[in-house]
Amino acid sequence: MKLYAILLAAGTGARTGLSIPKQLAKIKNKEIIIHSLEIFTKSSIKFDGIIVVVPPRDIFNFDWKSFFNQKARDIAEGDRSRLYIITGGDTRQDSANNAVKYLGNILPSSEVKDAVVFIHDSARPFVTDGELNLLLNKTVEHGAAFLCSATTETIKEIKGKLIPQAQIRSNPIRLKTLGRDRLISAKTPQTFKLDIIKRAFEEAARIGLASTDDMSLVENLGLNTVPILSTDFNIKITTALDIEIAEFIYDKLKLEDC
Secondary structure, three states: OOEEEEEEOOOOOHHHOOOOOHHHOEEOOEEHHHHHHHHHHOOOOOOOEEEEEEOOOOOOOOOHHHHHHHHHHHOOHHHHOOEEEEEOOOOHHHHHHHHHHHHHHHOOHHHHOOOEEEEEEOOOOOOOHHHHHHHHHHHHHHOEEEEEEEOOOOEEEEEOOOOOOOOOOOOOEEEEEEOHHHOEEEEEEEEEEHHHHHHHHHHHHHHOOOOOOHHHHHHOOOOOOEEEEOOOOOOOOOOHHHHHHHHHHHHHHHHHHO
């Protein structure tokens, strides 16, 4: 069985307000994307390949391949040879699909059915090795699994989009309150048998289905998926404040390792 990880890093991270891609912001003197890459390079699971999906070079005028070549000295030699850098698409879904297609092209057709792929947001640097192993076991058994968190806030469905308080526009109208006991927040990694997620992307393209979540494309096929409760540390770094929170989490996890 072949095992692959896809690390999505093609976004620009505009909501952080930084002048650089948020993937390059540092937590304790190490770039977020390198922290996230090490989730897989340092795992007890031996991955056959790690595909990093990056923005086109003309965005931020940044040479991603040179960046990873410079960082290669910090990556084990065996992992370096299994690291692939590809360009993303216009949306997250396009970027993930590019990586899945790339895998489909480099693997013999006989290996696609049994291969398992982990799709992960590079802005989530605090996933545990235990979580990776749980995901792998459930994916082998059921075909698809993902990390999630329980919803603790009251969730309301609205019409329209939320707007900053500083903008003078009409507020959205609340439609209804959703029962939180049946709601979860999907996180990453999300893991799939490669033939399943490949088929899910193909069907989504056929019917014009767009989503910010890969697992929803599998659900569209009518297949069951397995949610696995993640730790509270598995945050997605989206804003500048999240970077400060990530520094705190990093320190706490280091203390727990001592």
